[in-house]
Amino acid sequence: MSENKLLAWQEFPNGLIAKAMKDESFRKELLANPKAVMEKEMDKLKKGAKFPAALEVKVIEQPANVFYLVLPTATGQTSDEELDMVSGGQDVVLNGEGFVNHLVN
Numbered sequence: 814m815s816e817n818k819l820l821a822w823q824e825f826p827n828g829l830i831a832k833a834m835k836d837e838s839f840r841k842e843l844l845a846n847p848k849a850v851m852e853k854e855m856d857k858l859k860k861g862a863k864f865p866a867a868l869e870v871k872v873i874e875q876p877a878n879v880f881y882l883v884l885p886t887a888t889g890q891t892s893d894e895e896l897d898m899v900s901g902g903q904d905v906v907l908n909g910e911g912f913v914n915h916l917v918n
Contacts, residue, residue, distance in 0.1 A: 821858055829854060847872040 829851065833840040843850045848870040855862040864870060875881055 825855070825858065843872050844874065 829843065832854075833843050839850075848864060848868075851870060851872075852863055873881075
């Protein structure tokens, strides 16, 4: 996988946030239909990129007085590879796969 592709996918969530902050209609659509909107944006990075059908995608607005910490589901022991991915700054681990790597490959 090229480093440019990996960087693009790692920056993907930040790009969505920036776009939502500038474009109120995009923000509303992202909140109303997160999976469809994100897949449309993902398609710009990799043609045909889709979330797994069974994956539920949620986008929430964070109030100024709230801090969210999202923990992955505890599925037993975390592998060394998953720990390396998280500590190395890669994206969220999803079902034992690096989600970014899943999309890039």
